[in-house]
Amino acid sequence: MSSLTPAFQAELAKPALILFGAVEILLPGPTPVRLLDGAGVATFGGRTFVGRDETFGVLGGVSDFSDGLDDQAPNLTLTLLPPSNAAMAALAAPTAQGSPVALWVGAMDAVTGQVIADPDLVFVGETDVPTQKVSDGQRELELTVISFFDRFLEMDEGERLNTGFHQSIWPGEKGLEFISFVRDQPIWGADAPKAVLVGTGASQGPTGVPGIVL
Numbered sequence: 001m002s003s004l005t006p007a008f009q010a011e012l013a014k015p016a017l018i019l020f021g022a023v024e025i026l027l028p029g030p031t032p033v034r035l036l037d038g039a040g041v042a043t044f045g046g047r048t049f050v051g052r053d054e055t056f057g058v059l060g061g062v063s064d065f066s067d068g069l070d071d072q073a074p075n076l077t078l079t080l081l082p083p084s085n086a087a088m089a090a091l092a093a094p095t096a097q098g099s100p101v102a103l104w105v106g107a108m109d110a111v112t113g114q115v116i117a118d119p120d121l122v123f124v125g126e127t128d129v130p131t132q133k134v135s136d137g138q139r140e141l142e143l144t145v146i147s148f149f150d151r152f153l154e155m156d157e158g159e160r161l162n163t164g165f166h167q168s169i170w171p172g173e174k175g176l177e178f179i180s181f182v183r184d185q186p187i188w189g190a191d192a193p194k195a196v197l198v199g200t201g202a203s204q205g206p207t208g209v210p211g212i213v214l
Contacts, residue, residue, distance in 0.1 A: 004120055011107040011116045018108040022049040022119065023059055023078060025127065026100045027090065035059040035080075044106065044115045056091065057082040060140065062103065065123065074147040076103070076123060081140060088139050092130035099127045101145045124148065 004012070011017055021037040024047065036042055037059050039051040052058050060079035078101075082088045090096065106119025125145045133140040163176040 005118050007116050008107060008118065008120065011109075016110070018110055020106055020108060021059075021062055022047075022104045022106065023062070024049075024100075024102045025078075025091075027096050028099070031055075037062065040113075042106065042108065042115050044104075044117065044119055055083075056080065056087050074123065075125070075128075076145050078143045078145060079140060080143060081138070083139075085139070088132060088141055091141050091143065092132055096130075097127055101125050101127055 020040075020042060022042060023033075023035050023037075025033040027033060033053060033056050034047055034049040035053060035056070035058065036049045036051045041051070042049045058081050060081045062079070063077040065074055065076040080091060082091060101124070102121060103123040104119040104121050107116045108114065109116060123145075125147045127143055128146045129144040131142040131144075133142065161176070163174065163179070166176045167173060
C-alpha cells in the first residue's frame with residue numbers, strides 16, 4: 001500500500017513534473033533550518049522551505065540512502081554550504097549533535113507553483129558526525145544523519161549494576177542505594193568471562209581423591 005496521497009500519485013504519473021527535496025534540521029535555538037534542494041520557496045504542513053537561508057546558506061546535496069539490513073540502520077549525508085564561519089560552527093557544534101532531521105520529497109504544480117499535497121516524508125533521523133571542508137572561496141559541511149534505529153544497535157557497554165548508573169536512568173529510584181555486594185553479578189555490554197578451573201586440593205571427591213574447585 002502506497003503512503004503517497006492520490007494527488008501526489010497523479011502528479012508522478014505525468015510525463016513532465018517538478019520534483020523537489022526539502023530538509024528540516026531542528027538545531028538548538030528558536031529558528032529551524034529548512035532548505036530546498038534548489039532555488040525557490042515551498043510551503044507545506046505549516047513549514048516554509050527556501051533555496052537559500054540567510055544564516056545557514058544552501059543545501060549542496062543529499063546522498064543516496066536505503067533501508068538497513070541485519071546489523072545496519074539507514075543513514076544519509078547532507079552537504080551544506082554555509083556562508084560564514086559562524087554558520088559552520090553552529091552546524092558542527094557539539095550541542096547540535098542529535099538534532100532532529102527530516103527529509104521530504106514533493107512535487108510542485110508547473111502552472112501555479114504550489115506544492116502538491118502532500119509531500120512524502122522519506123527519512124527521519126538525527127545529526128551525528130559533521131565533517132568540515134574549507135577550500136579557496138568555499139566552505140562545505142558534510143553532515144552524517146543517522147536513523148533513530150541506530151539506538152537499537154548500541155552495545156550499552158557503559159551500563160553498570162550500581163546505584164549511580166541506575167539513578168541516571170530512573171532518577172530518585174534508590175533500589176540499589178544500600179547494596180554493597182552482589183553475589184551473582186550479571187555481565188552487561190560484553191560476553192561473560194569463561195569459567196576458570198583452579199586445582200586447590202582442598203576438596204575431595206566421593207573416593208577421597210582431591211578434586212577440582214571452581
